[in-house]
Amino acid sequence: MMRELQYPFDANNILSQKRKIKKQLLNEKKEFLDKNIAILGGSTTNDIKLILEIFLLNYGIRPHFYESEYNQYYQDAVFPNRELEEFHPDLIYVYTTNRNITRYPIISETADDVNGLIEQEIEKFESIWRNLRETYGCPIIQNNFEMPFYRLMGNKEASDIHGKVNFLTRLNMEFYLYAQEHENFYICDINYISADFGLKEWADPFYFYMYKYALNVNAIPYLSFNVANIIKSILGKNKKGFVLDLDNTLWGGIIGDDGVDNIVLGQEEAVGQAYSEFQRYIKEHQQLGIILNIDSKNDHENAVAGLKHPDSEFTEGDFISVKANWEPKDKNFTDIANELNLLPESLVFIDDNPAERYIITKQLPEVNAPEIGIVQNYIQNIDRSGFFEVTNLSDDDLKRNEMYQKNAKRTKLQSTFTDYKEYLVSLEMKGIIRAFESVYMARIAQLTNKSNQFNLTTRRYTQAEIESISQKEDYITLYGKLFDKFGDNGVVSVIIGHKVEKECQIDLWIMSCRVLKRDMEFAMMDALVNCCKEKGLTKIRGYYYPTAKNSMVREFYQMQGFQKISEDTQGNTEWIFDIPEIYENKNNVIEMED
Template structure:
């Protein structure tokens, strides 16, 4: 569904979520049936509704278990007959920097700060270990977004007493765990919030009124990212890119402008844009993505540079056979 493909309009999706779901659920086709547990450190009701939409768009029909408000730790570590009966296929742990138990204070020594970091890391490792042993399913864990303010200004990132520094170190602990444990995935809200705009990502109104860890308009961005992780787990990622040539891989039209007049390379600003796009496609190829050309104008001999094995950037002309 085009409305749910990136780039999408967050406000439109929120407004039309019921009608969009009706269209998706009535669409014929074979869908994977999966059970998704959401363990939240904040309110997650709208996250569940929008995640449901994006998963349906990927032909994954989900049923959901949703923890009570801020009961993610208890649901994970202590006996939970309801979650055990639900038997999740995948568990998403929705936490934010507001769920960090304790931050360093200015008077703390380096050793005390290290102890805080170790305690916070062990808390989450206890959650992950408990869930893995009980349910033997993939886990998706948020990392942490940066704080809404920097008490120490620019020094907050370099000084061990700063929240920015502490969150960065804690995120690194999460990444190290992900590198050594299978079926463990990071939902990178640190990047998402920066891309969306940190001041727009967090809103004190939604936090204090509804106990949301992010603003409601940002939830589609979050849900879309979670859905992408889930679809990749179940092998639903697209493996190829089909591209046109003219005004896509280079500026201009070969048949009208001629090869010598195409915009590509460092000589003109727009040509640099096309060159950077080709570099991006080459990086996709390194990941195993298949690149193909959809040429409707029958340029049988035009072969895009990014499909070749050449390493030097193309300056003016496309590769031609």
Template structure:
């Protein structure tokens, strides 16, 4: 099904077959692993088709949405006048679907500069009012459209530079939106300015669709808009990919290195095709810079592959890749090994190959790998870029050094092989941990972890940054993050735990979420976290800690986690959900290999 919803979209087919496609997608949803989210769409135009298209793209990603739709052009009133239906809905995300059609007043050629400046501020504040109100009342992520260019230019080219021009006015308004986004967490822009330009402004700004049906864009452009919007929501809830697995011949360069030799492949500035592949390699390398992991999966002799990547005019070098599988094994087998070596799920991989036979085999054998249709080298960048596989909601220092962290993990595995005693190996790592209540500096990473960690996530609870900020500020909650470093490098924030006091019995504590990044499994970080959690509970006079495990297809490895931490099983239902209990006294600390630093967070 994902092929149907991959880029480029067949918008006419998706619009026509929406009901059938929805039924098929719902049949695929695993009720245990499906992510259920409430999405409020507040529209300045007709939003029914936007909702339908958004639903399909989210279902395809395993997100099951429940929608609230405002009445036509009631987006401002619903928020500012506290629509009870919206309040009762308790949205997880609010999307404000406005467009240039919703700008009430534009500058007139007779207006003074002062009048236009006042108009700009008044228009901007109209939106600030609802954003601030949503932040205060609903404390959930906000996704706001920016503004597409006007569909006519009264002043021609001067419309862009003169303060009286509509184009100029919209540009300044979009810049104010950018400034607001920079100063507010949980606020995201759905960039319809780019979407309209990419789609074609004259086609996007369909006057008939607006005046007849009050659609903000052409009907056939709605799937494109919803797809772009879905990429933001998927990223918010950790449904994005982590790694690019790339073929070599006619994918990263022109020609076949085994036949043509390293000197005969097309790469570099000497030919137009060479320039095309160099541009694509530059685009791929930029992904590495923002934290995407790179691997090679090529039917080649490794010696030839390395020779091609070592040419002086290639952008990508052998050390840009964490794994290089250049052999004659079937590529689906290599894909599985790459996922295992990187210690990530196959659903985190994007396989890029020019050969349709190879793409088809991988798609058939490894169902959850993303496999874009790479046919024309001139379109490689466009296809990957518009697919939104790696859409970030923000950039962190940890994202930028992710490749380094994974490379350090490879070094740790090699070091482990030289020790007969595992405890001695852990001690040799010289691990140091920082374990403390949630801190603003790490809040983005903490939220990111809740939406990424699947293997070591006992309750599969997913949280936004605003959720985490709420828990951190609530005195009834205990929150802890764990940051781990060793002699090979800094792993960053790798563990998150929080829970709350029982309302009726304050000596009782419930763990709402316990998770850890898979890259530090079996390093005793969970033991250090448990020691600190019990200490925090003792400080609050808590006598009993209750833990909960909800099984999924991915977290079976932690089924017995609480037993291993000294908990006693209280109950288990038919679905395998278990409840566990630990008395805080007596409790003997068990961490022997990690030095925990004192910090107030």
């Protein structure tokens, strides 16, 4: 990850060096996810697009843009647009601001008149969203409204129905209700972003009068960064957990030197309050399914003692993995990732010590180790970084900490067996494999974007694309859920294939790292074969496209009984499976439910 593009960043440097940064990113990144992004703007958007591009490149997303002409957002959205249709957008960003309000109330108007203006404005935007959804079927990102740069009535603007502040606030609430009721629709909260930047500077009218930018040009990196965070979240590129230092990170002081009674934590002094609030902030992430881990140079006993401090927000049980020892932190970090079956870059390293952060990023260059500053700034610097930007929260997200805790119990149980199959049988596993169902669409889309290791083709899908595929007769879709005596693992595997004459050609086969080596892949193969036979298909054709992260499935098809029929110089392989008249199931440890 390029340090210059991580929060806190130098906005002026990004603006002045954007072409150089883009060139460097394109030279450094070997694998990109290509996406078509349409920007429909209510004012000038050129630099917003250029800065958005480099933030997305830094996330491994290579955007190709359609950009509307100046203030043509409504026309492009509502009326036939051959150019946009041929562009086939994967995502549409509607960039509007309070400069695009048709008309504000005037003092002499009645409440009914003002309500009519609200309805008129909402109907305009709903017609935009409705037409985009019906025509393109892709995710939509829509700005809400920032507050005006002047208040005619002063503070009464907020409470009086004729005030611009009141009017914009009501419109924002209508936007939020729409977002709550419609999937694949996301709000870019420029109301918050502008306040955070400073509304006086953000709304400086000079930039609108001179260049028709509806915001200060110096604020563009902050806006584009937020849009990029929404996009990378939609595409499943969020981080999954924290790896946290202890001394001077979760509490003040060195516990090995100062003792548990003398670490700085709690309400007795200002700095202690800052550490306590930071602990609460970190712990709140568990509600989102963010997993917590410790990587500390400490004796284990001291680390645990610190977590037992009377003012600690944590217990040892809040952490999936605790590495408190004198090993190099990059080794501990790698060990934690391996224990969790996650790639190291899925985790964020939080440490007050710049030397430790440097070592981590030097040894593990894809890992984020943000500069967190002094304790009073820890929350702001982490929160503004957008590591865990939420676009959808699935049931699996909410249960993730519980799932990893139970995985630790499974690992402990495994250590008591010498025969691996006996261990699998002891788990008392049960599985469900079915065609895609609406209740799991969000999780299925999420899994297609987050799975990197057990992913044979690394194709990515939005939820809208998943929903569309599930309705097509020429597609075969399967999802798999796995249960065992420790609990529900959730949706852990997905197959998408399409029918070509008498063949099923596999577009996607993925599985969550949580259930590797549990024979779920064999259960999915059995279900795929049975589904193909029911549809009168005689062959299954599979593809493997190598990446830096999926070497573990290089020979997966061979293990399933496929024959390799081709391989090119890049290592891309093609496989075929002739479905026998009598097929013997490969799974014999998971009890499958109908």
